[in-house]
Amino acid sequence: MTVVYILLAALICYALLLLFRQQADLKDRITRLEREKDETEQIxxxxxxxxxxxxxxxxxSTLEPSLQVDAQGFSPSEQVLHSETDPDTGQPEVKKIVHEEPVVTQEQEMTDVKQALQEGTDIEALARSLNRGTGEVALIAKLSHQTKVAPR
Structure with missing residues (x-):
C-alpha cells in the first residue's frame, strides 16, 4: 500500500510540475504579445x-491660393459689381463688396485630446468631432506626446 501512495504522490507532483510549466509558458507568451502590441501601437x-x-x-497649401489676390487686385472673397458709366467722369463704376470670412487659425482648430478626455468628454463624440476613429483618438491620447490634433 505504501508503494501506491508513493506512486500517487509522484503522479500528483508531476501534474503540478506540468501545470506550473504551462503557467510560465503562458506568462512568457503574454509578455511577448504585450511587447509586440506596444511596438505596433508606436508604429x-x-x-x-x-x-x-x-x-x-x-x-x-489649399488655403494659401484661396487667399491670394487675382490679377485685377481683388481677392476671391470680394465680389465686384460693374455698373453703368459714371456720368461725371465717363469711367465705368466699380464697386467692391467684401465678404468677411472668419479667419480660423490653426491654434483654434486644434483640440487637446488628452485634456478633453480628462474633462469627461465622450470618446465617441470627440472622435466624431475630429472626423477620426475612436481607436485613433484613444491611441493619440495614450501614446502621443503632442495630443493636440486638428479635425480632418
Missing part, C-alpha cells in the same frame, strides 16, 4: 503623425 502612432503632417501641409 501606428508614427504613421498617423506622418499622415497628420501631410494633411496639414495639404490644407495649408
Amino acid at each position: 501606428l502612432l508614427r504613421f498617423m503623425e506622418q499622415v497628420n503632417g501631410m494633411t496639414e501641409s495639404d490644407s495649408k
Whole structure:
C-alpha cells in the first residue's frame, strides 16, 4: 500500500510540475504579445503623425491660393459689381463688396485630446468631432506626446 501512495504522490507532483510549466509558458507568451502590441501601437502612432503632417501641409497649401489676390487686385472673397458709366467722369463704376470670412487659425482648430478626455468628454463624440476613429483618438491620447490634433 505504501508503494501506491508513493506512486500517487509522484503522479500528483508531476501534474503540478506540468501545470506550473504551462503557467510560465503562458506568462512568457503574454509578455511577448504585450511587447509586440506596444511596438505596433508606436508604429501606428508614427504613421498617423506622418499622415497628420501631410494633411496639414495639404490644407495649408489649399488655403494659401484661396487667399491670394487675382490679377485685377481683388481677392476671391470680394465680389465686384460693374455698373453703368459714371456720368461725371465717363469711367465705368466699380464697386467692391467684401465678404468677411472668419479667419480660423490653426491654434483654434486644434483640440487637446488628452485634456478633453480628462474633462469627461465622450470618446465617441470627440472622435466624431475630429472626423477620426475612436481607436485613433484613444491611441493619440495614450501614446502621443503632442495630443493636440486638428479635425480632418
